Each structure stands twice: as structure tokens, then as C-alpha cells.
Amino acid sequence: xxxxxxxxxxxxxxxxxxxxxxxxxxxxxxxxxxxxxxxxxxxxxxxxxxxxxxxxxxxxxxxxxxxxxxxxxxxxxxxxxxxxxxxxxxxxxxxxxxxxxxxxxxxxxxxxxxxxxxxxxxxxxxxxxxxxxxxxxxxxxxxxxxxxxxxxxxxxxxxxxxxxxxxxxxxxxxxxxxxxxxxxxxxxxxxxxxxxxxxxxxxxxxxxxxxxxxxxxxxxxxxxxxxxxxxxxxxxxxxxxxxxxxxxxxxxxxxxxxxxxxxxxxxxxxxxxxxxxxxxxxxxxxxxxxxxxxxxxxxxxxxxxxxxxxxxxxxxxxxx
Amino acid sequence: xxxxxxxxxxxxxxxxxxxxxxxxxxxxxxxxxxxxxxxxxxxxxxxxxxxxxxxxxxxxxxxxxxxxxxxxxxxxxxxxxxxxxxxxxxxxxxxxxxxxxxxxxxxxxxxxxxxxxxxxxxxxxxxxxxxxxxxxxxxxxxxxxxxxxxxxxxxxxxxxxxxxxxxxxxxxxxxxxxxxxxxxxxxxxxxxxxxxxxxxxxxxxxxxxxxxxxxxxxxxxxxxxxxxxxxxxxxxxxxxxxxxxxxxxxxxxxxxxxxxxxxxxxxxxxxxxxxxxxxxx
Numbered sequence: 001x002x003x004x005x006x007x008x009x010x011x012x013x014x015x016x017x018x019x020x021x022x023x024x025x026x027x028x029x030x031x032x033x034x035x036x037x038x039x040x041x042x043x044x045x046x047x048x049x050x051x052x053x054x055x056x057x058x059x060x061x062x063x064x065x066x067x068x069x070x071x072x073x074x075x076x077x078x079x080x081x082x083x084x085x086x087x088x089x090x091x092x093x094x095x096x097x098x099x100x101x102x103x104x105x106x107x108x109x110x111x112x113x114x115x116x117x118x119x120x121x122x123x124x125x126x127x128x129x130x131x132x133x134x135x136x137x138x139x140x141x142x143x144x145x146x147x148x149x150x151x152x153x154x155x156x157x158x159x160x161x162x163x164x165x166x167x168x169x170x171x172x173x174x175x176x177x178x179x180x181x182x183x184x185x186x187x188x189x190x191x192x193x194x195x196x197x198x199x200x201x202x203x204x205x206x207x208x209x210x211x212x213x214x215x216x217x218x219x220x221x222x223x224x225x226x227x228x229x230x231x232x233x234x235x236x237x238x239x240x241x242x243x244x245x246x247x248x249x250x251x252x253x254x255x256x257x258x259x260x261x262x263x264x265x266x267x268x269x270x271x272x273x274x275x276x277x278x279x280x281x282x283x284x285x286x287x288x289x290x291x292x293x294x295x296x297x298x299x300x301x302x303x304x305x306x307x308x309x310x311x312x313x314x315x316x317x318x319x320x
Numbered sequence: 321x322x323x324x325x326x327x328x329x330x331x332x333x334x335x336x337x338x339x340x341x342x343x344x345x346x347x348x349x350x351x352x353x354x355x356x357x358x359x360x361x362x363x364x365x366x367x368x369x370x371x372x373x374x375x376x377x378x379x380x381x382x383x384x385x386x387x388x389x390x391x392x393x394x395x396x397x398x399x400x401x402x403x404x405x406x407x408x409x410x411x412x413x414x415x416x417x418x419x420x421x422x423x424x425x426x427x428x429x430x431x432x433x434x435x436x437x438x439x440x441x442x443x444x445x446x447x448x449x450x451x452x453x454x455x456x457x458x459x460x461x462x463x464x465x466x467x468x469x470x471x472x473x474x475x476x477x478x479x480x481x482x483x484x485x486x487x488x489x490x491x492x493x494x495x496x497x498x499x500x501x502x503x504x505x506x507x508x509x510x511x512x513x514x515x516x517x518x519x520x521x522x523x524x525x526x527x528x529x530x531x532x533x534x535x536x537x538x539x540x541x542x543x544x545x546x547x548x549x550x551x552x553x554x555x556x557x558x559x560x561x562x563x564x565x566x567x568x569x570x571x572x573x574x575x576x577x578x579x580x581x582x583x584x585x586x587x588x589x590x591x592x593x594x595x596x597x598x599x600x601x
Binding site: 041120247301 | 339342346347350351357358361409410412417423424426427430432433439447475500535559560582589593
């Protein structure tokens with residue numbers, strides 16, 4: 001849709017501005033079109049480039065666990081499985097933590113503490129992925145291997161999830177690091193959501209004698225639920241596609257395992273590991289197909305997140 | 321009506337308060353743990369040679385990452401030069417002209433989605449678009465990937481910041497007979513200056529720590545580079561390669577590079593917040 005025309009007063013020649021303004025408006029319009037264009041172009045490009053692999057392997061590609069560059073047999077099964085498992089671990093840890101942090105920042109901490117803590121948590125979001133990877137591989141993975149995993153093995157070792165040698169690297173470590181990475185994103189939006197709840201609503205509950213927790217649990221959270229879901233989905237999208245930190249600590253093995261201690265891989269880590277070494281067209285195409293899967297999943301998650309957040313802001317801008 | 325004694329409720333509340341405080345503490349603890357490790361291990365690697373000399377072959381100690389430092393600066397600069405004008409213009413359209421049109425809505429929505437798109441996907445895009453046709457890895461592909469990652473960040477912050485400029489300012493400038501483009505570029509931009517700088521800083525901070533989109537676009541190289549048409553040495557991919565190597569000297573260099581990247585990114589982020597606060601005040 002073209003930008004709306006300029007309104008020029010009738011019978012009055014505007015000498016300089018009209019032409020310049022029209023050019024300027026069109027220029028800015030094209031630049032703003034660039035963003036959706038790039039987004040759609042990425043999808044189209046991934047679809048076209050992954051076509052040879054999809055044609056070769058069919059639906060089998062998305063479920064097969066086979067990944068053998070020598071035999072030119074490729075399947076996305078283990079990568080998709082790893083992506084889902086590591087993200088699930090991350091969300092199970094990050095969501096309660098982020099909600100608690102938001103609660104602390106909005107309801108419990110005095111303003112100055114809240115500001116400082118909020119800033120520090122936001123700085124955590126700025127730490128580059130590869131730095132999380134360095135820390136994860138050289139510091140956190142040994143920490144997991146020496147302390148956390150033996151403890152888990154001793155106490156919960158009857159579950160197949162926590163069996164196997166404590167190597168440090170693997171699904172569990174990757175999931176925990178992912179949790180630390182998405183936590184600042186979820187807590188920042190949740191904090192905004194909590195702050196947007198009208199004070200009157202909260203105060204009336206406080207006036208009934210409710211405790212801070214009861215107000216949060218029975219008033220704030222239900223009131224801001226849409227926004228919180230939006231925040232969680234945004235974190236989910238980040239966790240699904242996080243690459244470098246996961247590549248450092250997940251162990252990069254193409255296999256499924258019930259144990260969270262064992263190495264695995266994710267779509268993103270497979271891409272990071274193998275893309276620059278892939279030479280055969282079918283190999284490259286299979287990797288791009290993995291990318292397409294990731295694109296589609298994150299796109300869907302982002303759309304849900306945006307819809308939820310938008311619904312919240314729209315509903316609240318009407319006011320209460 | 322019989323009132324329940326408040327003890328249980330108070331205890332629950334206390335437990336939740338402790339959990340909330342503990343969670344915040346954990347978040348801060350992780351941040352300082354990472355910063356401490358990067359500082360403690362990276363500081364030893366930084367010396368004059370690190371900044372001025374070329375990498376040594378594997379196993380031979382000494383040397384530095386001068387080429388990678390220049391490469392990272394170069395890639396980021398080229399990406400910034402591409403993304404900033406386009407992002408600013410796109411933001412101008414959304415804030416000044418879109419009038420809640422469908423096109424504007426879709427563009428805003430796409431920017432939000434693109435911001436959450438995994439950076440490695442953008443790397444694949446640049447790979448198929450530039451590396452495959454050219455037949456070799458190149459700085460062009462790397463800079464393109466970084467520019468795509470910067471674009472939505474600049475677009476969205478520009479829009480938000482321009483919307484904060486009061487309409488009276490535009491109206492008074494228009495009333496003096498200034499054309500719309502001049503009002504936007506001279507008056508509104510000046511009023512929103514610190515906000516626009518914030519957006520650009522955040523975008524630069526975001527991409528200068530990126531590794532995934534460079535892995536198979538700019539790749540990496542142990543040499544100097546003379547043009548963007550060849551693989552460009554850069555710090556982040558060097559960190560990845562060196563960290564995975566068995567040589568202690570290389571691993572130490574990786575920590576040095578990590579310190580450099582982390583401090584650069586954090587300083588830019590803090591600066592951005594500073595500008596933002598100035599704007600709000």
C-alpha cells in the first residue's frame with residue numbers, strides 16, 4: 001500500500017516542499033518495507049535451498065535419527081529432539097526464576113535496590129552468547145561434573161534422566177545455561193506486565209488483608225496472564241535458537257538418549273558445527289533444511305508472543 | 321464466618337519472598353561469576369603483542385590477534401554503515417507517516433519477529449545469498465548478516481524515540497514553512513538525538529558479540545585482509561576456534577579475546593542506558 005498523499009492547499013502552489021517531501025516519504029516507505037521483505041526472503045530462501053534434501057528424504061527427514069555425511073544419509077530427528085529437550089529444561093528453570101525476579105523487582109525491593117538489581121539482570125542479557133559458552137565449557141561444566149551431577153545421580157539416580165557418568169557437558173548443562181540466558185528477557189517483560197497492573201486492583205486486594213503473595217498469585221498474575229505468556233514465548237523463541245553457548249557445552253553427538261547427562265545436539269549447534277565443513281550439495285541442503293525447521297518453529301513462537309503482548313498492551317491502553 | 325489463623329499464609333508469603341529475593345540474587349551471582357571468570361582469565365592474555373602482532377601457528381606461543389581485532393571492527397563498521405541509514409529511515413516511516421496503516425503494522429510486527437530470529441538463520445541466509453554465488457566465504461556475507469541483525473533493532477528504537485517527540489515541535493516547524501523532510505531530519509532528529517544514539521549503540525553492541533552468523537559467512541582467517549571479498553579474521557570466531565583447540569596458549573588467547581568482546585559490549589550497553597536515562601530526564 002502506498003503512503004497516503006500529501007494534502008496540498010488548493011490553488012496554492014507549494015514550490016519546494018511537495019516534491020522533496022514525496023521523495024522523502026517514498027524513501028522511508030521503501031526502507032520500512034525492507035524489514036518484512038528480509039523476513040519473508042529468509043523463509044523463501046531456506047525453503048528453496050532445502051528443497052533437494054526434502055525431495056530426497058521426504059517426510060522421513062524430520063523423524064529419522066540417521067545422520068551420516070559419509071553415506072549421505074540425513075535426518076533431523078536427534079537435532080529436533082535435542083532442541084526441544086534443552087529448551088524444555090531451560091524453560092522449566094527460567095520461568096519460575098524470572099517470575100520470582102519480576103515479583104522481587106516490583107513488589108518487594110525498595111526502589112533503589114529494584115533499579116540496581118534490574119539493571120544488573122539486564123546486563124546479563126547483554127553478555128554475548130559465546131561468552132556464556134566459554135564460561136560454560138571451562139567453568140560451569142566442570143562445576144556440574146564435580147558437584148551437581150554426582151549429587152543428582154545420588155538422590156534422583158533411580159530415574160533414567162539422571163543416570164550415566166557425570167561428564168559435565170551434555171543436555172542438562174546446556175539447558176541450565178540456556179535458562180540463565182533467557183531469564184533476563186522473560187523477567188524484563190514480566191516486570192513491565194506487573195507494573196502495568198493498575199494499583200487500584202492490587203490495593204483493593206491488599207485492603208482485604210491479602211498478603212503480597214496472595215495478591216500476586218490471585219490478582220496480578222491472572223490480570224497480566226496474557227502478557228506473561230507473551231514473555232514466556234519470547235524467552236522460548238530465544239532458547240530454541242540459541243547457538244554458540246549450546247554448541248560449547250552440549251557435546252555435539254547425533255543421538256537420542258534418555259539421560260540428561262549424556263551429550264546430544266540441537267538444530268543450532270549442528271548448524272554451527274558442520275555448516276562450514278559441508279561440501280556436498282545434499283549435505284548443505286540437509287543443513288539448510290534443519291535451519292528451515294528452526295525458522296518455522298521460532299517464527300510461530302514469535303508470532304504467538306507478539307500477539308499476546310499486543311493484546312495485552314491494547315487491552316490496557318483502554319484503561320481501567 | 322470463621323477466620324483462618326494467618327500463620328500459614330504469612331509463612332507462605334515469607335517463603336515466596338525469600339524465593340524471589342534468592343532468584344534475583346542468583347541472577348546477579350551468575351553475572352558476576354561470568355564477569356569474574358572472564359576478567360581473571362582474560363587479563364593475563366592481554367599485552368602489547370596481543371594488540372599488535374599476528375597469530376602464531378598452532379603450538380607456538382606468543383603473537384597476538386591484531387588482525388582479528390581490526391577485522392571485527394571492520395565488519396561491525398560496514399554492517400553499521402548499511403543498517404543505520406536504512407533503520408533510521410524505516411523508523412521515520414513508522415513513526416511519522418505510517419498512521420497505523422496495515423503496511424506499517426506489518427513492518428513493525430516483522431521487525432519484532434526478526435529481532436527474535438536466531439542469528440544462525442540469518443547466517444544461512446547470507447550464505448546462500450552471497451557465499452554460494454561467489455563460491456567462497458567473504459566479508460561481504462558477514463557484514464550483510466550483521467546488518468540484517470541490526471536493522472530491526474534500529475528500526476524499532478528509532479520509531480519509539482521519534483514518537484516521544486511532542487507533536488507541537490513538528491507543528492511549529494511546519495508552521496514556519498519548513499518542508500516535512502527538513503522537519504524530520506533537522507528538528508525531530510535533533511530532539512530525539514540521545515534516543516537515536518541509544519538505538520544504534522544497542523544494535524552495535526548486539527552484533528559485535530555475535531558469532532553464529534559469521535561462522536560460515538566471514539569465516540575466519542589467520543592473515544591480514546585486503547578486501548571484504550575474502551574471509552575476514554574476527555575475534556568471536558577466533559574465540560570459538562581457539563577455545564576448541566588443545567593448545568593452552570590458544571585457549572588463553574581466547575580468554576583475552578573474550579575479555580575484549582565482553583568489556584566492549586557491556587560498555588556500549590551501559591552507555592546506551594546512560595543516554596536513555598538522559599533522554600527520560
